[in-house]
Amino acid sequence: MLRVLEHRKITVLRQLKALCLISLCFGLLACATTPSPQARDTAVTGATNLETNQLPAVSVFFQRPSSEFLAKCQAFEQRSLLHHCRFTAPPLEKLRTAIEAQGLFAEVRRADDDIPYRLSFSIADFNEKTAAEVGSAALSGATLLVLPMRQTKEVRVEAKLYWFNQLLSNFDVSVEDERSVSLFTLGKDFETPLARQIAEKVTHTLQSHPELFSAQFLSRTLGATDYDRELKMPQAVGAFQVAGSRQFHHPFLGMQFHYLRPAQFEDAADVFVYPIRQIAWQNSAIAIEAELEAIREEISRLLEAxxxxxxxxxxxxxEAGPEAEPVVRFHVDYADALDNHFRSRVVLAVRGDKFVKIRHTGLASDPAAELIADFSQRLLEGIEVPGESPFMAEVRRGWAAELSREGGQ
Known part of the structure; x- marks a missing residue:
């Protein structure tokens, strides 16, 4: 009896693992910043870490100051001979380390173009010399720096948050940089404390506006489909009920719904709605053929890994769906090292410029074919998919122009 229970436990765990693998396969298909229909299968990060409540990974950069920031610097210098403005900054690695130490982000990279979210900085010293500072400098110089020279200056930071090259938000912060320089402090690291101050101010500002990192905010900013608002999904389909959903950050990934059968907690179906990543999306046959090939390749890679x-x-x-749209069904069988056999059933349908993909994974011996056929038919009858977004229309025009240029060469 114990062996039977243990075998069942192992089977369930392996089944859930397989389920997760196939979810990754079907959920994480996307492209880079300026994608093409041929360069498609890159997993794109960006989801908030729900367990630690961290924001997505971010990469930090330096950037040229804006014309407005330059004008402020010039205006400050023109006030008097005691006003000085200089663009400078602690080393980028020190700034990256300081931001990482705040623990707000899942990961912080330095100038990494593969990270979607990017923080760019322009930093300048706004230094107004006071009479006390001028006297301190003269006295310190007269004693060959034996006596300390005290300096206080305002460091202003122009920060911008991007998603790839799309500006999401910009904000300014400032910190006070106090230094006491003498013969005994030569070589002292003043940059690390400054980087820490800047990091604290920047992360505090972003922590106050977590919506900047939400998939919904990103969709509205890009002009992409906001599935959370626009997609109409049935909350119950036959014996299945919605148990959770998430909208992915990358517009190419769309949204996922997780359906459970309460009477059988291991029995789940996942539904993905996402745009067709083709120029001529109206040609359903070509779009489906390309998508099926991508799915097969990704499943094979993940299972092999x-x-x-x-x-x-x-x-x-x-076959023809409820609205006479093409609907494709297939399944994939595979086994693990313990000789547990699994079957994933996949249904792929076209609705407007989007795919609706349904996936159910279970033991190969489970008689789920009729159940999933009924589930998919009812779901396709009840779903309302939004039309082509301005973002995807622009992306497809870009693809078409790129192919036209390549054809003319």
Missing amino acids: EEFLAPQFSDPQV
Whole structure:
């Protein structure tokens, strides 16, 4: 009896692991900043870490100051001979380390173009010499720096938050930089404390506006589909009920819904709605063929990486959906090292410029074919998919222009 229970436990765990793997496969297909239809299968990060409540990974950069920031610097210098403005900054690595130490972000990189969220900084010293500072400098110089020279200056930071090259927000912060320089402090590290002050101010500002990192805010800023508002999904489909959902940050990934069958907690179906990543999306046959090939390749790579046995794909079966749109069904069988056999059933449908993808994973012996066929039919009858977004229309025009230029060369 104990062996049976233990075997069942192992089976369930492996089944859940397989479920997660296939979810990754179907959920994390996306492209880079200026994507093309051919360069498609890059997993894009950006989701908030729900366990630690951290914001997504971010990369830090220095950038040229804006014309407004330059004008402020010039105006400050023109006030008197005692007013000095100089663009300077602590080393980028020190700033990266200081921001990372705040613990706000899941990861902080330095000038990494592969990270979607980017923080760019322009930093300047606004130094107004006081009579006391002038006297301190003269006295320190007369004693060859034996007596300390005290300096206090305002450091202003122009910060901008981007998602790739799309500006999401900009804000300014300032800190006070106090230094006491003498013969005995030569070589002292003043940059690390300054980087720490800047990091504290920047992260405090961003922590007060976590919505800047939400998928919904990003969608509205880009002009992409805000699935959370625009997509209409049935909360219950037959014996299944919605147990959770999430909108991905990258517009190419769309939104995922997780359906559970309460009577059978291990039985789950996932639904993904995302744009067709093709120029001529109206040609459903070409779009589906390309998507099926991408799915097969990604499943094979993921299962191989996790040391599952080679998957066996069935031939796709094409039928007409509730709105006469093409609907494709296929399944993939695979096994683990313990000889547990699994089957993932996939339904791929076209609605407007988007795919609706349904996936159910279970033991190969489970008689789920009719159940999933009924689930997919009812779901496709009840779903309302939004139309083409301005973002995707612009992306497709860019792809078409790029292909036209390549064809003319």
